[in-house]
Structure formats: C-alpha cells, structure tokens
Amino acid sequence: MTPPIDVIARSLVRERARTGLSLAEIARRAGVAKSTLSQLEAGNGNPSLETLWSLCVALGIPFARLFEPQAAQTQVIRRGEGTKVVAEQANYQAILLATCPPGARRDIYLLMAEPGADRVSHPHPPGSVEHIIITQGRALVGLTEAPEELHQGDYICYPADREHVFRALEPATQALLVAEQN
Incomplete structure (x- = not known):
C-alpha cells in the first residue's frame, strides 16, 4: 500500500501543475513556507490538517482530492x-x-x-x-x-x-x- 504522504505528494504536484502556478505562488496563497510545500511535494514531512486545508483552498480543490491517487490517462x-x-x-x-x-x-x-x-x-x-x-x-x-x-x-x-x-x-x-x- 502506498504511504499517505506519497499520495499527498503526487496529488500536490499534479494539482499545482494543473493550475500552472509556481510553487512560490501556491505557497504564498496558502500562507505556508515555500520550503514546506517543496518538502511535501517531495514526499517528506508530516503536514497538519490546517496546512493541507490551506493548500487545497489555494489550489481550488476539495480536500479529499489530496488522498485520491489519480489513474494514468491519455x-x-x-x-x-x-x-x-x-x-x-x-x-x-x-x-x-x-x-x-x-x-x-x-x-x-x-x-x-x-x-x-x-x-x-x-x-x-x-x-x-x-x-x-x-x-x-x-x-x-x-x-x-x-x-x-x-x-x-x-x-x-x-x-x-x-x-x-x-x-x-x-x-x-x-x-x-x-x-x-x-
């Protein structure tokens, strides 16, 4: 089974790419340090609920999407x-x-x-x-x-x-x- 932080990391990378915004811009909008977001995208750390929620708001996605592994598609x-x-x-x-x-x-x-x-x-x-x-x-x-x-x-x-x-x-x-x- 894939560890939750790995699923979160892939979801953050995927959703940030979808928006076309930089790591710095998403971090600014979420009110988190750029280094924190960078670590989370690399699959490191133990993010708080508040941090994840802020990132979801900045990305414009529902909270649950962070925990959904995306199936590859064409x-x-x-x-x-x-x-x-x-x-x-x-x-x-x-x-x-x-x-x-x-x-x-x-x-x-x-x-x-x-x-x-x-x-x-x-x-x-x-x-x-x-x-x-x-x-x-x-x-x-x-x-x-x-x-x-x-x-x-x-x-x-x-x-x-x-x-x-x-x-x-x-x-x-x-x-x-x-x-x-x-």
Missing part, C-alpha cells in the same frame, strides 16, 4: 496549445507538457520510424507512463484501443502499463519518447 496537447510562459527579455516561450512525479525514473529516446508494421508494445510495469512529441512526420500513437493521430509538434501522454502502439503514417517520422517509471 493526454494530448496539440502544437501551440498548452499553458505558455513567455520571457520578458527574449523571444522565448515554454509550454509545460508534463511534470515528473517524485521518485520517478525517466529515460529519453529518439524514435525513427517508417510506415509499415505497427510497433505494438506489451504493457510495461504498473505505473509506467510514456510521453511522446512528434518532431517530424505523422504517427498514430497511444493505447491500442484508442490511438491518436499526431502531427509534428503534437504531444501525447498515456499509461504504458497497458498495450500501446506507434504507427508511422509518413516516411522519416521521428519522435521524442520519454519513458517514466515510478
């Missing part, structure tokens, strides 16, 4: 969509596609594929997640029962502990794959 972000952060002094912007849960391992791969046979992957260990960004071409990607057609610049995230597929739809299709295991 997420697609099309090129140019998502929460953007823009630099003031440079022509530079960043779009957060995914956060890494505390204690997770991430491996990064460059995929190069040609149309033809599908790459069907059997389920990986429980809790595995894959993130893919198409960098060139088009592909059908995701869970075998519900793959998504992705174009250059599109992002998908799906639970890799279920059967999944990658099918190149154009010659010289390339993608960046980030494989994550807890």
